[in-house]
Structure formats: structure tokens, C-alpha cells
Amino acid sequence: MTREPPPILLAAGGTGGHLFPAFALAEELGRRGHAVDLVTDMRGDRYGTGFPARAVYQLPSATPGSKKNPIALARAGFTLLRGVLKARTLLRELKPGAVIGFGGYPTIPPLLTARLLGIPAIIHEQNAVLGRANRALASRTAAVATSFRKTKKLDGELADKARFTGNPVRDVVIEAAKIPYPPLGPEDPLRLLVFGGSQGARFFSEAVPPALASLPEPLRKRLKLVQQARPEDVAAVTEQTAAAGIDAEIAPFFKDLPQKLAEAHLVIARAGASSVAELAVIGRPSILVPLPHSLDSDQLENATNLAESGGSWCIEQKDLSPQRLATELARLFEQPELLGVAASKAKAQGQAGAVALLADLVEDVVGKDRA
Structure with a gap:
């Protein structure tokens, strides 16, 4: 037996x-x-x-x-x-x-x-x-x-x-990885996903809305924003993005985050280990903003690894003003071929x-x- x-x-x-x-x-x-x-x-x-x-x-x-x-x-x-x-x-x-x-x-x-x-x-x-x-x-x-x-x-x-x-x-990430990178033509919606994890949502709630509001109007009209925000920040972020004429979904948590990752043309996120792993397996380009003052700078090391492969852009929080973020977003959205190349290079790093x-x-x- x-x-x-x-x-x-x-x-x-x-x-x-x-x-x-x-x-x-x-x-x-x-x-x-x-x-x-x-x-x-x-x-x-x-x-x-x-x-x-x-x-x-x-x-x-x-x-x-x-x-x-x-x-x-x-x-x-x-x-x-x-x-x-x-x-x-x-x-x-x-x-x-x-x-x-x-x-x-x-x-x-x-x-x-x-x-x-x-x-x-x-x-x-x-x-x-x-x-x-x-x-x-x-x-x-x-x-x-x-x-x-x-x-x-x-x-x-x-x-x-x-x-x-x-x-x-997780299995849900493996399933999401089967979805091809979405096409991005000159009139297509620009799908931007922003999430910060348990320790990062506050900074993104303060930096992302003014950055998006300063984008050229043609880009703002095409934006489809999905952003994680702390419960106490949801109302303010919703109000600011609505005032800028941006189609936005703001919530404290998304249970279907892997699906939303797969639907995104660009992701703005912290550089926690699971976030970096899921971005690579699904194959989506990202602007990674490592959590400052983290023990041993682990998030900076994670982000640097993916950025060196060409699958991401790493910008430290001290260097990322709303103006700098707006400049980066406009550059990438106006050159969608850069996003497509980064998506392929990110996926090549996926395990x-x-x-x-x-x-x-x-x-x-x-x-x-x-x-």
C-alpha cells in the first residue's frame, strides 16, 4: 500500500x-x-x-x-x-x-x-x-x-x-500572459494602469493626477486610467481626473489586477518582487518607481534588473515630479513603438x-x- x-x-x-x-x-x-x-x-x-x-x-x-x-x-x-x-x-x-x-x-x-x-x-x-x-x-x-x-x-x-x-x-497571471499586447493605433484608447501596493498608493495619488492633467488635450481624451488609491484618497483622485476630462476607474484594490495588467498599454507601479515578476510574465512595459528608504534598497535592485533588460523605465521617487512624469508619458504615448518593444523585452524576462x-x-x- x-x-x-x-x-x-x-x-x-x-x-x-x-x-x-x-x-x-x-x-x-x-x-x-x-x-x-x-x-x-x-x-x-x-x-x-x-x-x-x-x-x-x-x-x-x-x-x-x-x-x-x-x-x-x-x-x-x-x-x-x-x-x-x-x-x-x-x-x-x-x-x-x-x-x-x-x-x-x-x-x-x-x-x-x-x-x-x-x-x-x-x-x-x-x-x-x-x-x-x-x-x-x-x-x-x-x-x-x-x-x-x-x-x-x-x-x-x-x-x-x-x-x-x-x-x-499564480495561475491567474499565467492565464493573463496568454493575452497579446494590445494594439495601439493613433486613435486607439491609451490604457494606463497605476498601482502602488500597500505602501505606495499615496505618492501616486499625489503625483499622477496633476501629471495627467498637464498632458496635451488629444492624449487626455484618449486616456483610460485604472488607478489604485487608498480609501481616503479615492474621492480626491476621482475628482481631479474628472476635472481633467479623463476617463478613470479609481479603487482601493483590484482583485482582477492580472487581467487589468494584460489590458494595459503602460503600467506605473512600485517595484515589489511580485509586481516585477507579473509584469515580466505578462509582458507589459512599465515605469517603475521603487519605494524609497526600503530595507537594503531591494525595490531599486528589482527595478534596475528589469530596466536594464529594456522592459521598463526606472525612475526614483526623488526624481519624479508631476512635470517629469507628464513628459515621460507624452514621450511614450506619442511613440507607441517604444512601448511595444519594451513589452517584448519585459516578456523575455518572464519566468x-x-x-x-x-x-x-x-x-x-x-x-x-x-x-
């Missing part, structure tokens, strides 16, 4: 950059007959994606603050210790074949516990810079899966554990097979452990 394979436990922080690749791996492992569970922090699945796991567990977690604040450090350490104690109970109950971490401090309790219990673990790094939580865990894992062929701060003995897989994207490579690595590690 064939034994059923043990479940696989995925661990991810509560942001889209961590959850979306975990979601993609859960889909692929499910297709291969593996039971999948998810452990995350108290934010849970705030994206309403209906995570494809058998069960979703929550563990206490905290991000260590400044070393100059010993009270905050002690409080974070105590919270992480509670997380480890609860993770020990959970992992003994689930008996997973492996624990796969996708970054963020919520992954520390389950992956440390996996090491203590002798359960093999893998971490996946979405960014072009190894994140701080992953840096702390890498030496305790069987492998480090990377999204970029070169990942900063992954060197020395850790480099021997690196396995390039790419950044997995549509990343999820299969990561699932292969998981099965290899589980198989070796069971053997």
Missing part, C-alpha cells in the same frame, strides 16, 4: 510579495497531489485570494525594531519566542515533510522550529537582495531558492545553497515556469529526507 506523501507547510508574511508566490506554489503542489497548509502572521490573507491550502494557521510574530530601543527589541523577542512555542506544537501535530518560507519575520518561528525538530526547510527569496529574515534563516535550511540569477547578500557558504527558480506567479522549478526542488528535498 502506497503511503500518502506528508503535507507541505508554507510560511509567509502577510504582504502580497510574500503571499502571492506561496499561493502559486500551493496551486502547483496541489496539482501534484500534495496536501498544503499555510502559516502566516495575524494579518492573515488580507488580499481575499482564498489561499489554496488545506488550512491556514496563524502564529504570533514581530519585526525587531531599532537596536537603540531595548524595550522594543525585548518585546519583539518575546513575541517571536511565543511564536516558536506555538510552532513547535503545530509542527508536531502536522508532521510536514518540509517547511517552505517566503520571507518576512512571520517565517522565523516555523522555520526555526523545523530546524529544531529535524524537518527539512527551504526559503524562497523574491527580491534581488536577500531579505533580513531570510538572511537569518539561510544557514539553517537545505536550500535557498532565488528569483534572480544574482542575489545580493547571498554569498560565502550561503551561495552554495542557492538554487535559481525564478519568482512563482512562467518558476513555480514548477520550485515545486521540483521541494519534492527533491522531501524525497531525500524520506529516503
Whole structure:
């Protein structure tokens, strides 16, 4: 009688950059007959994606603050210790074949516990810079899966554990990637998509409407804008774009974002790892504005990688005034061939097979452990 394979436990922080690749791996492992569970922090699945796991567990977690604040450090350490104690109970109950971490401090309790219990673990790094939580865990894992062929701060003995897989994207992204880049003739609508993620929508709400309002009238009349804005900014952005005569759809969140990406002629976005991966797989040109002051400048590294391929234009926030943005938009919309070339070059960077490579690595590690 064939034994059923043990479940696989995925661990991810509560942001889209961590959850979306975990979601993609859960889909692929499910297709291969593996039971999948998810452990995350108290934010849970705030994206309403209906995570494809058998069960979703929550563990206490905290991000260590400044070393100059010993009270905050002690409080974070105590919270992480509670997380480890609860993770020990959970992992003994689930008996997973492996624990796969996708970054963020919520992954520390389950992956440390996996090491203590002798359960093999893998971490996946979405960014072009190894994140701080992953840096702390890498030496305790069987492998480090990377999204970029070169990942900063992954060197020395850790480099021997690196396995390039790419950044997995969800099935809805793979479906959207089948849609060809939309034609853009001289009279066609100009479809512009703007989204900023959880930390970037405020800047775009302030910079994009005045930039669009200063475009030549013929371009404004052709614009079809879809823009993410914080709930408190939706009314103001709607009012400004309407005053400029721009056809706009403004909302705090779009569940069908991959479809809207596929429909766009140009995207303005932050440079989070999942955003960059989805832009590349779907193949859409973008103006990327990395989140300033992010730890280790990971978004700048992500954006630079795509921009160097010719699939994007990277402009740092400090350099992007509404006037500069208007100039860039007018230049690109008036030369649609530039957008078409960038779309092709972005798609050439896409790693549509990343999820299969990561699932292969998981099965290899589980198989070796069971053997």
C-alpha cells in the first residue's frame, strides 16, 4: 500500500510579495497531489485570494525594531519566542515533510522550529537582495531558492545553497500572459494602469493626477486610467481626473489586477518582487518607481534588473515630479513603438515556469529526507 506523501507547510508574511508566490506554489503542489497548509502572521490573507491550502494557521510574530530601543527589541523577542512555542506544537501535530518560507519575520518561528525538530526547510527569496529574515534563516535550511540569477547578500557558504527558480506567479497571471499586447493605433484608447501596493498608493495619488492633467488635450481624451488609491484618497483622485476630462476607474484594490495588467498599454507601479515578476510574465512595459528608504534598497535592485533588460523605465521617487512624469508619458504615448518593444523585452524576462522549478526542488528535498 502506497503511503500518502506528508503535507507541505508554507510560511509567509502577510504582504502580497510574500503571499502571492506561496499561493502559486500551493496551486502547483496541489496539482501534484500534495496536501498544503499555510502559516502566516495575524494579518492573515488580507488580499481575499482564498489561499489554496488545506488550512491556514496563524502564529504570533514581530519585526525587531531599532537596536537603540531595548524595550522594543525585548518585546519583539518575546513575541517571536511565543511564536516558536506555538510552532513547535503545530509542527508536531502536522508532521510536514518540509517547511517552505517566503520571507518576512512571520517565517522565523516555523522555520526555526523545523530546524529544531529535524524537518527539512527551504526559503524562497523574491527580491534581488536577500531579505533580513531570510538572511537569518539561510544557514539553517537545505536550500535557498532565488528569483534572480544574482542575489545580493547571498554569498560565502550561503551561495552554495542557492538554487535559481525564478519568482512563482499564480495561475491567474499565467492565464493573463496568454493575452497579446494590445494594439495601439493613433486613435486607439491609451490604457494606463497605476498601482502602488500597500505602501505606495499615496505618492501616486499625489503625483499622477496633476501629471495627467498637464498632458496635451488629444492624449487626455484618449486616456483610460485604472488607478489604485487608498480609501481616503479615492474621492480626491476621482475628482481631479474628472476635472481633467479623463476617463478613470479609481479603487482601493483590484482583485482582477492580472487581467487589468494584460489590458494595459503602460503600467506605473512600485517595484515589489511580485509586481516585477507579473509584469515580466505578462509582458507589459512599465515605469517603475521603487519605494524609497526600503530595507537594503531591494525595490531599486528589482527595478534596475528589469530596466536594464529594456522592459521598463526606472525612475526614483526623488526624481519624479508631476512635470517629469507628464513628459515621460507624452514621450511614450506619442511613440507607441517604444512601448511595444519594451513589452517584448519585459516578456523575455518572464519566468512562467518558476513555480514548477520550485515545486521540483521541494519534492527533491522531501524525497531525500524520506529516503
